[in-house]
Amino acid sequence: MGTIELNRMIDHTLLKPEATEADIRRVSREAIAHDFFSVCINTHYVPLVARELAGTRIKVCSIAGFPLGAADTMVKAFEARRAVEAGAQEIDMVMNVGALKSGDSAFVRDDIGRVVEACGQSVIVKVIIEAAILTDDEKKAACALVKQAGASFVKTSTGFGPPGANVRDVEILRAAVGPDFGVKASAGIRTAAFALELVRAGATRIGTSASLAIMEELGASS
Secondary structure: OOHHHHHOOEEEEEOOOOOOHHHHHHHHHHHHHHOOOEEEEOHHHHHHHHHHOOOOOOEEEEEEOOOOOOOOHHHHHHHHHHHHHHOOOEEEEEOOHHHHHOOOHHHHHHHHHHHHHHHOOOOEEEEEOOHHHOOHHHHHHHHHHHHHOOOOEEEOOOOOOOOOOOHHHHHHHHHHHOOOOEEEEEOOOOOHHHHHHHHHHOOOEEEEOOHHHHHHHHHHHO
């Protein structure tokens, strides 16, 4: 897999609370220079990134219920809808992990479904399940609920919780959702070698703040 293919799988991410407008403009320029798939930022910066990326094919990605996933469902749906109204084309929402572990599948499915509904049909919704704190059976159950709720991707991690993406979890998620559903690996992906390993395991999107280092590594090895 070459540089051009991998760069178009990357969500170039900056979700740090201390990120400034200058930082956000910088990552937007970096995304344009490397033709990444999207720029993923907190909702406050969606209008700015939408302006920075206007006229390009790079998507604006934002979040809902981040990073804990335990906010009220209507709050998560409102946050997602406001981000879409401001220019977001993709939303990475956090599943209510505690509800899943409590066995409340109906709530988890509804929680995701309300966000999907609030975003509208043209918006990609990725559901972060925080795989590192789930059992294998819980990961599989989460995948089923994500699909039933009408989302487009299942995503491994927020990056604010326990250790992030790993090959085994990606393999489990890919097997659970089937060949045609989105799987996003995120958190702790800092090298091209690891990113490509995750892609081979079944990831179709990579969320990382180390995108430039990954591109430099690929360039050096080509």
